[in-house]
């Protein structure tokens with residue numbers, strides 16, 4: 001698959017076709033939100049997106065933002081991450097670049113996996129009779145900080161509650 005970067009114009013065209021196919025209006029707000037999504041690097045929340053739109057002097061209500069974000073998810077332009085944090089986390093779709101994340105089960109911290117081997121493996125999977133729009137993987141576990149804290153806590157507990165001798 002080619003590594004050519006996807007331009008905003010391509011995404012706007014994709015969104016236009018999606019709105020047309022679903023008989024939805026092509027409003028200025030919807031396209032301003034798509035632009036803000038495109039310009040945001042990494043993961044973000046609805047609040048982050050609202051801030052970003054305020055910065056570019058295009059304030060949009062939370063309701064409109066949330067509804068448009070869901071439309072962008074349906075249009076394959078935005079990903080809603082299944083992270084178990086309390087806020088919904090989004091990220092734009094990168095059609096030509098696989099994305100892989102490590103998620104801590106304890107603190108819910110998310111880090112991008114940059115290992116080329118892992119990403120190449122995801123990219124090399126070419127299913128038959130299935131058109132791939134984008135590739136995302138999640139690896140769940142415990143981050144080093146949480147692991148350290150857990151070990152420290154365990155040590156402290158073991159010191160105060162020594163195991164009975166047999």
Ligand SMILES: [Zn+2]
Pocket residue numbers: 104105106107108109142143144145146147
């Ligand atoms: Zn953690």
